[in-house]
Amino acid sequence: MRALLIDAPSTGPDTTGLHILPLPVPGPTDVTIDVAYAGINYLDVMARRGDAGYVQHWPYAPGLEVAGTVRAVGSHVDGLTAGQPVVALTTGGGYAEVVRVPAALTVPLAAGVDLDLAATVPLTVSTALLLITDAARVQAGDTVLVQSAGGGLGHALAQLLPLYGCSQLIGTVGQASKEEAAQNAGFDLVLSREDGEFESFAAQSPGACQVILDPLGTALLDTDLRVAAQGARVVLFGNPSGEPFGPLPPAPRLLAGNIAVGGFSLRALAARAPHRVRWAMECSLAHLAARRLQLPRPSAVELADIPEIHQRMASGHSTGKFVARITS
Ligand SMILES: NC(=O)c1ccc[n+]([C@@H]2O[C@H](COP(=O)([O-])OP(=O)(O)OC[C@H]3O[C@@H](n4cnc5c(N)ncnc54)[C@H](OP(=O)(O)O)[C@@H]3O)[C@@H](O)[C@H]2O)c1
Structure with missing residues (x-):
């Protein structure tokens, strides 16, 4: 599958590139997701720069929030099935055709919410x-x-x-x-x-x-x-x-x-009180589905354009929200 990796810390886009990686398989409490859209965040820029606490080892796979369709379900997972539209907060790897995520931070997509907007729900x-x-x-x-x-x-x-x-x-x-x-x-x-x-x-x-x-x-x-x-x-x-x-x-x-x-x-809340992050995802999706919350449509770019968006964010000049279109 195609996936974006950052090979080493950098203040520029020079160490970020597309790679072909093996498809991930879910662990017992995980699901894998065919990613339709992934939200692009300033936190990627901090990770790319090598700020303390963001990257455990290099190369680093950025991409912290996704919307897509469940591809496969771990043996201990209840309530999620292959083919179901979902959003998920990841621990990385969201800028890829398939991502592995904890089922605890994966929430079914509410009907009527478009996937590009949904991809901004888990983190932003x-x-x-x-x-x-x-x-x-x-x-x-x-x-x-x-x-x-x-x-x-x-x-x-x-x-x-x-x-x-x-x-x-x-x-x-x-x-x-x-x-x-x-x-x-x-x-x-x-x-x-x-x-x-x-x-x-x-x-x-x-x-x-x-x-x-x-x-x-x-x-x-x-x-x-x-x-x-x-x-x-x-x-x-x-x-x-x-x-x-x-x-x-x-x-x-x-x-x-x-x-x-x-x-x-x-990130700390997801590690120590994941039920609050799950609640926030469900509540945000419910607001969007009921049209109580009207978010401006994010600007959608291709996977290969993400390094340029990271650089625009690093310069402090970007406005609004960006998402990457992956398989939709
Ligand atoms: N704590 C959390 O869990 C959490 C979660 C998500 C995001 N965040 C934080 O929330 C902020 C907004 O996130 P976002 O993804 O929506 O990003 P963003 O606002 O689209 O972009 C980051 C903004 O940070 C400001 N900035 C200030 N000093 C900067 C510098 N030295 N270099 C570059 N930018 C600088 C710029 O805006 P101005 O110059 O107009 O101020 C820039 O546009 C970020 O600081 C992010 O780390 C925190």
């Missing part, structure tokens, strides 16, 4: 949903600030947050050229960090936000805290620069503001 939409429900516990009337609002996760948050009661949705982007993408995604107010608009907002509107969702390491944490309302929840969930994390705020500052600073990792 589920992360957005769990940030809202479990990590930040968004409540009706909350003003929510999302850093890096122009990308795949930003777009999913823009559509999901109003469903959970968010009354005002503020996004930041790293470059002014990405403001339009975030506005089109559904943010009420978009601030360019390049132009100092986020800093100005913090100066003019201290304490404006009940929730801050921040994937930018700890680089903006001080400003996050300035815009945090009494009782705010700040959730850190990424580190795209790969720079070391800075210190957390002094406890007196958190006590004075009744502010909770927390973290979120879908």
Whole structure:
């Protein structure tokens, strides 16, 4: 089968290429899936760069979220059958014609959900949903600030947050050229960090936000805290620069503001509480099937184009969500 592999750590596409590999077979608690579409994520870029904790050994097989059809079922698996349309969160290997995944993280596809959109559910939409429900516990009337609002996760948050009661949705982007993408995604107010608009907002509107969702390491944490309302929840969930994390705020500052600073990792949740990730996949699919959740259609590219998309994401210039068309 055709599969994408990254041979060695790199900041460029030079070590990523297509290979012919043997077809995987399921272990007792696994299924194999004929992959129709796979979601492309910034996490691939961090793995490609060799950031600590992402790759156990090289070559690395990227591709963390897929939609397709069950090909074969392990001997201990109940409730899934060959030929069934499904989505799955993988531990890698999703950019391939066939992928092996744990049955525990494989969910039947709800009727009426297209496979390209479905491929964004296991990682991107589920992360957005769990940030809202479990990590930040968004409540009706909350003003929510999302850093890096122009990308795949930003777009999913823009559509999901109003469903959970968010009354005002503020996004930041790293470059002014990405403001339009975030506005089109559904943010009420978009601030360019390049132009100092986020800093100005913090100066003019201290304490404006009940929730801050921040994937930018700890680089903006001080400003996050300035815009945090009494009782705010700040959730850190990424580190795209790969720079070391800075210190957390002094406890007196958190006590004075009744502010909770927390973290979120879908990968850690999948390892320790897979039932929550499964719930998020099922709930996201139900929202999509009922048309409560309307996501912008992702841009579909071919398997061979993935290295170029990774590079665009690494440059910080990409907007919206990309999926790879594999066998559909
Ligand atoms: N914790 C989790 O479980 C989890 C799960 C999924 C994704 N994430 C994180 O959520 C974020 C969004 O993911 P995504 O896949 O939707 O990606 P994305 O937003 O489409 O692309 C990544 C964005 O990160 C920002 N960025 C900031 N510093 C950067 C740098 N030094 N190099 C490149 N980009 C930089 C850029 O946006 P701006 O410049 O506009 O900010 C860039 O567009 C990522 O940081 C990802 O790691 C976390």
